[in-house]
Amino acid sequence: MLKVFSHYLPTHTLQQVLFDALTLFAVVLAAVAVLVTPTSAVDWAICIPSALTFAASMIALNAAMGLYRPVYQRSHRQTFARVALSLTVSVPVAYLVFGLLPWSEIAPHSLQLSVLLLLCSLLLVRGLVNQRQASALFVPRVLIVGTGRDARMxxxxxxxxxxxxxxxxxxxxxxxxxxxxxxxxxxxxxxxLLEVVRNLRVDEVIVAVRERRGGVLSLRELLDCKLLGTRILDLSTFFERVQGQVRLDSLRASWLIYGDGFRQGWTRTFVKRCFDLVVGTALLLVALPIMVLTALLILLEDGAPIFYSQERVGRGGKPFRVIKFRSMRRDAEKDGKPRWATSNDDRVTRVGRFIRKLRIDELPQLFNVLKGDMSLVGPRPERPYFVDQLTQQIPFYAVRHCVKPGVTGWAQVRYQYGASVDDAAEKLQYDLYYVKNHSLILDTLVLFETVRVVLTGEGAH
Incomplete structure (x- = not known):
């Protein structure tokens, strides 16, 4: 694993991205050399940077769309949907990149078609290969300290x-x-421990032992191993790195206080706010026709009101009114008692079921983003009634309120839809990871992942 902009990326995934980018770059240059007519000289000073830009942009786009992220127990349908999405997005973007690059003289139409065919073939092969086992070129040797349940996990x-x-x-x-x-x-x-590390040529030690006092684990030996050049990981860091979550069962208040991350400085806040305003405005303009059509469908099926306003808990525990398209009947909570929304809730209308599946019902929250109550990416806001319950039942639940809630979030693209205390605890582990490591890069990745989840149906409710 490598940490890039506070976010962990698997080493084998980075190797795949780099290999595919270099392959596409080399293939583009080869296509230029073969297809350009002999009478027209190729300006390699223009062609090489352009080919590199094209290859890097195409592979980076598909990496952001999740093509390279392995999904365990993925069905053939999900694999096909992911590859189809990558091809659908890549082809028009590739044509756009062709138009922006200075290739007007050296890139005839036949060359562009050839490059697009090669790009589609590369993405198709990568999608099928990723259905199978992934491995890195340089495999680190790992020693697990402990033999109990944590070591097995x-x-x-x-x-x-x-x-x-x-x-x-x-x-x-x-x-x-x-x-x-x-x-x-x-x-x-x-x-x-030191002798085992030396004899077995261990690159990394993972301490899967919770109790370290009373001579159970020698800190001196761990220090000696680290000075030897061996990486040492505790359970919290391991699960953060591998699963993209901060595990509650291995979390301590001291780790939150003294550990890296959880920085909420004015620079990060300012950059995030600018990102929300620019991208939120663009998304609102693009989504406006869809929102108008949705409003008409809601009116035709169940009448007014079109929007649904509800109190939610925002940053610092401050309440605000969230705006959504109404997807349930008008008497959904006629008894006045808050209820969890379930995946097959009988209170949902026919239009509501469709817009919830595609998350169109969340689009009016873009107004909350522009107003400043919410961010594009962050933990999903919850109702005060449930926040009070969850704060009492789940440790560290209030930590998620140190950032603005989001229209989408890391938990939403990494965990399936759920509506229970157990689901809330599982999602909190992803929310804590986001609060600890959020950055502009991670926000952009979450937005791309949201598009993928919506279009492929992976984990959607």
């Missing part, structure tokens, strides 16, 4: 069928009465 995340980018050399037992819940044959004989 770490191993399961490291050796998932579609992502074997590490080699687990074994489990090192520690003192105490820890139960052995991993494969017995993978448990190493008890011994010095």
């Amino acid at each position: 770490v191993q399961q995340d490291l050796v998932r069928p579609l992502q074997r980018s590490v080699e687990v050399v074994g489990f090192l037992p520690v003192g105490g009465n820890e139960r052995v819940e991993v494969e017995q044959h993978a448990v190493l004989p008890p011994g010095s």
Whole structure:
């Protein structure tokens, strides 16, 4: 894993992106050399930077659309939908890039068609290859300290069928009465951590032990391993890096206080606000025809009102009124008691079911973004009634309120739709990751991922 702009990216994914970009770059140059007529000299000083720009933009676009992110237990339908989405988006964008690049003299129509065909073939092959096992060129050797439940969870995340980018050399037992819940044959004989790291040429040590006091785990040995050049990870950092979430069961208040991240400086706030205003205005203009049509359909099916306003909890626990298209019957809460919205809620109208599936009902929240109550990306705002419940039942739930709530969020593109306390706890782990690491790059990635989720139906409600 590499950390880029506070966000962790798998090493094998970066290698795939780089390989495909260089492949497309080389193929474009080869196509230019073959298809351009001999009588017209090729200006390589223009062609090479242009080909590199084209290759980088196309691969970066598809990486943002999620083509390179492995989805475990993905169906063939989901694979086809993801590849189809990449092709549908890439072809018109490629034509746009062709028009912007200085290729008018060296890129005849036949060359453009050839490059587009090669691009589509590359994306199709990559989508099919990613359905199978992914691996990195340089596989790090990992030692897991511990043999209990946490060690088993770490191993399961490291050796998932579609992502074997590490080699687990074994489990090192520690003192105490820890139960052995991993494969017995993978448990190493008890011994010095430093000696095991040296003998097995370990690149990374993951400490999967919660209790470290009373001589159970020697901090001196961990320090010696780190000075030797070995990476040392605790459970919190491991789950943040691999799963893109801050796990509640391995979280401590001291880690929130002293750990990296969770910075809410004025520079980050200013950049995020400018991003919200520019992109929010553009999205509102593009979505305006869809919003008008949606309003007419709601009127025809169930009459007025078109919009649904409800109190939600915003940044710093401050309440505000969120605006959505009404997707439920007018008497959805006639008893006055708040209820969780479920995926097959019988209170949802026919139009409402359609606009909820495509998340069109969220579009009026762009006005909340322009007003400043919300951001484009952030934790989803919740009702005060549920916030009070969840704050009492889930530790650190209030941390998500240190940033503005969002129209979409990291939890929405990484976790399926759910409506329960358990689902709220699972989503909170992704929200905490976002609060800790949010940046302009992560916001842009979430927006692209939202488009993918909506169009492919992965995790949509």
